[in-house]
Amino acid sequence: MSTQTLIPGIEADDGCGMGRDDGPKAAPRLRKPDRAQVLMEPCCLEDRLPADHAGRTIWAVVGKLDLSAFYEPLKARGSEPGRSGTDPKLLVGLWLYAATEGVGNGRELDRLCQNHDAYRWLCGSVPVNYHTLNDFRVEHEKALDDLLTQVLAALMSKNVVIVKRISQDGTRVRAGAGSSSFHREKTLKDHLQAAQDQVAALKRQGEEGPAESGRRQAARERAAREREERITAALAELPKIAAAKAKQKAKPSKDRPGRASSTDPEARVMKMGDGGFRPAYNVQLAADPQSRAIVGVQVTNAGSDANLNEGMRQQVERRSGGQVDEHLMDGGFVQLAGIERETQAGVTIYAPPPTPKKEESPYTVRKGDSPEIAAWRQRMGTEEAKTLYKLRASTSETVNADLKSFRGLHSFAVRGLTKVTCVALWSVLAYNVMRFASTLLET
Numbered sequence: 001m002s003t004q005t006l007i008p009g010i011e012a013d014d015g016c017g018m019g020r021d022d023g024p025k026a027a028p029r030l031r032k033p034d035r036a037q038v039l040m041e042p043c044c045l046e047d048r049l050p051a052d053h054a055g056r057t058i059w060a061v062v063g064k065l066d067l068s069a070f071y072e073p074l075k076a077r078g079s080e081p082g083r084s085g086t087d088p089k090l091l092v093g094l095w096l097y098a099a100t101e102g103v104g105n106g107r108e109l110d111r112l113c114q115n116h117d118a119y120r121w122l123c124g125s126v127p128v129n130y131h132t133l134n135d136f137r138v139e140h141e142k143a144l145d146d147l148l149t150q151v152l153a154a155l156m157s158k159n160v161v162i163v164k165r166i167s168q169d170g171t172r173v174r175a176g177a178g179s180s181s182f183h184r185e186k187t188l189k190d191h192l193q194a195a196q197d198q199v200a201a202l203k204r205q206g207e208e209g210p211a212e213s214g215r216r217q218a219a220r221e222r223a224a225r226e227r228e229e230r231i232t233a234a235l236a237e238l239p240k241i242a243a244a245k246a247k248q249k250a251k252p253s254k255d256r257p258g259r260a261s262s263t264d265p266e267a268r269v270m271k272m273g274d275g276g277f278r279p280a281y282n283v284q285l286a287a288d289p290q291s292r293a294i295v296g297v298q299v300t301n302a303g304s305d306a307n308l309n310e311g312m313r314q315q316v317e318r319r320s321g322g323q324v325d326e327h328l329m330d331g332g333f334v335q336l337a338g339i340e341r342e343t344q345a346g347v348t349i350y351a352p353p354p355t356p357k358k359e360e361s362p363y364t365v366r367k368g369d370s371p372e373i374a375a376w377r378q379r380m381g382t383e384e385a386k387t388l389y390k391l392r393a394s395t396s397e398t399v400n401a402d403l404k405s406f407r408g409l410h411s412f413a414v415r416g417l418t419k420v421t422c423v424a425l426w427s428v429l430a431y432n433v434m435r436f437a438s439t440l441l442e443t
Helices: 054-062 088-100 106-115 117-123 130-138 141-157 185-208 214-246 309-320 336-344 371-380 383-406 417-435 437-442
Strands: 165-174 268-271 277-287 294-300 326-328 348-350
Touching: 054 088, 054 117, 054 417, 054 437, 088 106, 088 117, 088 130, 088 417, 106 117, 106 130, 130 417, 141 309, 141 417, 141 437, 165 294, 165 309, 165 383, 185 214, 277 309, 277 383, 277 417, 294 309, 294 417, 309 336, 326 383, 336 348, 336 371, 348 371, 348 383, 371 383, 383 417, 417 437
Parallel strands: 165 326, 326 348
Antiparallel strands: 165 277, 268 277, 277 294
């Protein structure tokens, strides 16, 4: 039987399913990238995002909210001269969506607005830059606080959230200050003198005629002034740190002078969840155990949770216009005087009594206990109270984990209590909005 060559170098099948290849194989055929080729690609942002995308949900919810407080500071109005401002609705939508994705950096958000379809859809071809994004994020504490109240009011109107019972917990979040930035008074004064000398030197250099561009010279002078202001603020924080240390009965502070950060004066070194000590802020959160909605948020630089429950309860009542009847908290909040005040205010406290040193039950009424303290000890010894108290862990611990894992609250890139509070509010708002989006869209 004769064979016929179909392709040079490859012989035809001989009928047995086996081909004979006595020569070298031909080069493989490949599809290689050609990046110089010009593409005619139509682009419609509306078609780039699926109908059920979270970005569309965020935008729809934002459209339901009253954002008038964000519009008040805008100066470009009517026919007055000046560049038009960026729509606050757009910026609110961007930061809420960024918080749901764990994005906590203005530069990263700026990059996403140029390259990611969801963020490009939210922008709708409006250009943004990281300066605008960062400034907006931390300049509206009051408006953000009111926005959280709006969201809770909408959820309460649908009977989704009830504030008769709240669960509170505090979580330490890493501050932006480095551990090496904490110094004692003498070192801070030395740094202040050096900063003042630098400011004076730059001022003289500017008066004599700058050797570099005016823009760069101004930037250097501004950086020097800001460093001087931060160190001055750090020195002002030292008395507050000393006063806090004086309250630590088991740790007298006479031989341990306080230290403050020269980069973030309001940050404090705190004991973290892993047992280590790092610069951090104490973020207090109150949640409704039934819906697990966050109903209160407060940021403090106190290293202890003691006595932080009363302010949180009052905040929740102010937001909701209702009365908190039951307050669940862990043992770190327990202060006998505080329990007396809360009980007299009509609030039932569920918190574990401290374990006594002697071999006796923590639920036993002690000599000298007031009626409020005695009732609290006896109540916490009942099975009903112990079962109810389990709601605290199942509520607060899961809320804390969600914010840290998915809402960008694992660390702060901003400095100072005001800015840190704004970042915490964005994370809380993103949590509530995404958890109850369908309910909010019905209002």
